[in-house]
Amino acid sequence: MVTIEQRQRHATRRPDPDVDLPVIAPSQTLVTVTEQVSSIPLYRAAPGLWWVMFGVGLTLLSIFAVAVTYLLSKGVGIWGINIPNAWGFAITNFVWWIGIGHAGTLISAFLLLLNQSWRNAINRLAEAMTIFAVMCAGLFPLLHLGRSWIFYWILPYPNTMTVQPNFRSPLVWDVFAVSTYFTVSLLFWYLGMIPDLATLRDQSRNRFSYAFYGILSMGWRGASRHWKFHQKASLLLAGLATPLVLSVHTVVSFDFTVAILPGWHSTIFPPYFVAGAIFSGFAMVLVLAIPIRSVYGLHNVLTERHLNNCAKLTLATGWIVAYTYAIEPFTAWYSGNQFEMFVVHNRATGPYAWAYWSVLFCNVAVPQLLWSRKVRLNPKALFTVSIFILIGMWLERYMIIISSLHRDYVPSSWANFIATIWDNATLYGSMGLFITLFALFVRFFPVIPIYEVKELLPYSHPERGAAR
Amino acid sequence: MTREIWGIAAEFADPESLVDAAVNARDAGYRHVEAYTPYPIKQLEAAIPDRRALPPIVFIGGLLGFLTAWAMEFYIAVIDYPINVGGRPLNSWPSFIVIMFELTVLFASVFAFVGTLALSGFPRPNHPMFNLSRFSQVSNNRFFLCIEASDPIFDAKETADFLADMDPVEVMEVDED
Known part of the structure; x- marks a missing residue:
């Protein structure tokens, strides 16, 4: 007998138009996958656009080197920060970069646990993005310290000064959260890459690359026991990384919420920050994946399905962010607290109103284009929307930090923040570090996970032999 | 020969x-x-x-990380360098939870990685x-x-x-x- 629920479920299920988008293009074989991916680092000449990417990265990286050298010699006074705007660009950049890093672990860990096979082609790229973004992020608190060379004073270690960090401070939690996140992401990324490095070793055509990939692959032979432990470790690391990724931006948001400033002291911050992080992270994945698939002709493994799914996740997380934008003024009004209400009013009409309205435009208005399937399947449009989101998410952090700081409880200490050329140089310079590292990764490492794409091939799964 | x-x-x-x-x-x-x-x-x-298995190794790693964090935080905050924050208890364990969690994950992950390498030789x-x-x-x-x-x-x-x-x-x- 058919129950009413079953009948209803049957009646309301409309065919999903995206089912026909394949995760991998047809007529791929084990050999074509190996050749396509291993040719990029091994014997294909770097395309002209790669040199453009690398050149832009190196140029910005040189600017970063100059900016950091000048900073270390003169001190943080070269930036626009001063009381009350003590945080300025450095913390904005930190929160922005570490947020971008979140999508990588989310794709590789969360979607692995949920058995989403489309993640297989895109996870390596996203994990690399995570690692480089966290590297950029980690630099900013260190630079912001002023005396960056004694950064290790924040760590608990026996010292002749007989002082120790205060474990009740979120800033100390942050040190542990970010360094744990970086380490775990790096281990996950490297472990996943070992079988592919072995493929590169076996495909290499000269002694140098044979030795290079041979050392990195540590003697991987593809034995069934290797695979067993490798797969188990990937699953366990995914299980560990999933709560970790949620914890990292939560801890970052504690840096704000534990302060008593109006606009910061709010319980909505942890989910607000995590959703924003994933939102910007998916935007960055799209910004990186779209050019790479066209420059290297990877349309057969990075298919429209990937773009479509990433765009949908961007839209979904974008709505969580939009929801928190709506809740913030409501909470301020409902609290009846005049300082909270002043912050909301000042954000929308004060000296940083341009940032507030730009945030709403970039993070709420523009992403609505992703409702359209045409936009989701159009790489150029998707790329443009993603750039808007990245700008919007940077401005969001800027708005949160500056709009709360520049008008605190005592009007006599009010002051506006004006970014200097060195603020901008470190921001754009850190992008140079990111772009350079990513370009080198694309050039020398398997940018698509070879064995995981092979697993997607219909040929790969033996039908027989299992039960006996 | x-x-x-x-x-x-x-x-x-x-x-x-x-x-x-x-x-x-x-x-x-x-x-x-x-x-x-x-x-x-x-x-x-x-x-x-x-029959060799990875999960017990990872579990031991996680447990070790948790205990390390707890012992470190307790020792530093209560014995080695007590800071009186508004008269609150020195052993303010709820604020120690974050680092306990982070070190649990860190140790478990490092054990998972090193354990995989060791079991594979x-x-x-x-x-x-x-x-x-x-x-x-x-x-x-x-x-x-x-x-x-x-x-x-x-x-x-x-x-x-x-x-x-x-x-x-x-x-x-x-x-x-």
């Missing part, structure tokens, strides 16, 4: 034949068997059992299987099964015949270094 044989390997062109061969080898009583594949094949875990740049010239195709599209000479019922002639019956592309001897 006689050649030392490390094992006898058979090359297969497709995963089905390899899984069949591995199951047959297990049923024939061979125990020191290993299969080499370009990607993980679930069925081989049953055909080539290995890495790093090991050289191995008798690499003596086969066609072995470099394993990471591309080939499937190998090797019965090692250390197996109690290994016999150079019989094992080679046994593997030849499995419809392999080729059966070859693996030299010891």
Whole structure:
């Protein structure tokens, strides 16, 4: 007998138009996958656009080197920060970069646990993005310290000064959260890459690359026991990384919420920050994946399905962010607290109103284009929307930090923040570090996970032999 | 001088034949068997059992991380460097939870990584299987099964015949270094 629920479920299920988008293009074989991916680092000449990417990265990286050298010699006074705007660009950049890093672990860990096979082609790229973004992020608190060379004073270690960090401070939690996140992401990324490095070793055509990939692959032979432990470790690391990724931006948001400033002291911050992080992270994945698939002709493994799914996740997380934008003024009004209400009013009409309205435009208005399937399947449009989101998410952090700081409880200490050329140089310079590292990764490492794409091939799964 | 044989390997062109061969080898009583594949094949875990397990190692790592964080925070905040914050208790354990969580994850992950390398015997740049010239195709599209000479019922002639019956592309001897 058919129950009413079953009948209803049957009646309301409309065919999903995206089912026909394949995760991998047809007529791929084990050999074509190996050749396509291993040719990029091994014997294909770097395309002209790669040199453009690398050149832009190196140029910005040189600017970063100059900016950091000048900073270390003169001190943080070269930036626009001063009381009350003590945080300025450095913390904005930190929160922005570490947020971008979140999508990588989310794709590789969360979607692995949920058995989403489309993640297989895109996870390596996203994990690399995570690692480089966290590297950029980690630099900013260190630079912001002023005396960056004694950064290790924040760590608990026996010292002749007989002082120790205060474990009740979120800033100390942050040190542990970010360094744990970086380490775990790096281990996950490297472990996943070992079988592919072995493929590169076996495909290499000269002694140098044979030795290079041979050392990195540590003697991987593809034995069934290797695979067993490798797969188990990937699953366990995914299980560990999933709560970790949620914890990292939560801890970052504690840096704000534990302060008593109006606009910061709010319980909505942890989910607000995590959703924003994933939102910007998916935007960055799209910004990186779209050019790479066209420059290297990877349309057969990075298919429209990937773009479509990433765009949908961007839209979904974008709505969580939009929801928190709506809740913030409501909470301020409902609290009846005049300082909270002043912050909301000042954000929308004060000296940083341009940032507030730009945030709403970039993070709420523009992403609505992703409702359209045409936009989701159009790489150029998707790329443009993603750039808007990245700008919007940077401005969001800027708005949160500056709009709360520049008008605190005592009007006599009010002051506006004006970014200097060195603020901008470190921001754009850190992008140079990111772009350079990513370009080198694309050039020398398997940018698509070879064995995981092979697993997607219909040929790969033996039908027989299992039960006996 | 006689050649030392490390094992006898058979090359297969497709995963089905390899899984069949591995199951047959297990049923024939061979125990020191290993299969080499370009990607993980679930069925081989049953055909080539290995009782060593990674999860207990990871659990111990996580436990160790938790205890390390707890002991460190308690010792520093209560004994070594007590800071009076508004008269609140020195052992303010709720604020210690974040670092306990982080170190639990950190230690468990490092144990998972190092445990995987240790159980797989890495790093090991050289191995008798690499003596086969066609072995470099394993990471591309080939499937190998090797019965090692250390197996109690290994016999150079019989094992080679046994593997030849499995419809392999080729059966070859693996030299010891």
